[in-house]
Amino acid sequence: MQIDELLRSEKGKKELTEISKKHAKVVHNQKMDALNVGCTACVVLITESEIYVANVGDSRCVVCKNGVVIALSREHKPEVEEEKKRILSAGGYIEEGRVNGVLNLSRTLGDLEYKKNKKLEIDKQIIIAMPDVVVEKIEPGTEFLVIACDGVWDSFTNNRAINVFRNKIWDITNNKPKRVKLSKIISDVFDSIIAADLVDESKLKVNV
Numbered sequence: 241m242q243i244d245e246l247l248r249s250e251k252g253k254k255e256l257t258e259i260s261k262k263h264a265k266v267v268h269n270q271k272m273d274a275l276n277v278g279c280t281a282c283v284v285l286i287t288e289s290e291i292y293v294a295n296v297g298d299s300r301c302v303v304c305k306n307g308v309v310i311a312l313s314r315e316h317k318p319e320v321e322e323e324k325k326r327i328l329s330a331g332g333y334i335e336e337g338r339v340n341g342v343l344n345l346s347r348t349l350g351d352l353e354y355k356k357n358k359k360l361e362i363d364k365q366i367i368i369a370m371p372d373v374v375v376e377k378i379e380p381g382t383e384f385l386v387i388a389c390d391g392v393w394d395s396f397t398n399n400r401a402i403n404v405f406r407n408k409i410w411d412i413t414n415n416k417p418k419r420v421k422l423s424k425i426i427s428d429v430f431d432s433i434i435a436a437d438l439v440d441e442s443k444l445k446v447n448v
Contacts, residue, residue: 296347311398354367
């Protein structure tokens with residue numbers, strides 16, 4: 241919620257403009273601003289006894305306990321009844337699964353174009369930054385968790401993701417962890433789901 245406030249501030253606008261100049265593609269000679277840029281967030285805090293997961297958008301977190309998958313977040317999609325009700329009540333609409341025909345998710349950081357109704361509280365706007373928060377106890381059987389964006393979950397079900405990572409992390413035969421860097425495991429998993437043929441946009445012929 242504070243990120244949204246920062247994006248509304250002069251400091252936030254200035255920082256976003258600088259980022260836009262350095263890194264972002266300019267569309268129709270318009271600078272990026274907080275009205276039309278946004279992102280999801282899935283944030284995990286691990287203490288000695290508990291796992292806290294705060295989620296906004298369609299990223300996802302799942303935990304593995306004794307080989308069993310437990311979802312620690314839910315996606316915020318326009319077709320979810322709770323989300324749909326809020327969107328319509330705030331004056332928005334859903335077209336082809338997208339909020340106002342544009343966004344395919346119902347909660348984000350940023351995207352202030354959908355959060356401008358001064359008559360509504362910040363948790364009642366068309367799009368909101370209010371997270372769902374889930375608390376899960378850490379037990380002897382708690383093994384690991386996976387946090388990823390929607391692009392990964394488009395390729396994996398919760399069960400398949402846990403099975404893939406568990407087989408790479410744990411030596412089931414000898415009941416001990418494998419001596420493999422997590423960064424290497426993640427890289428291998430990403431390689432397995434990235435499209436085999438990448439398109440070089442510079443070589444495409446475009447008819448205008």
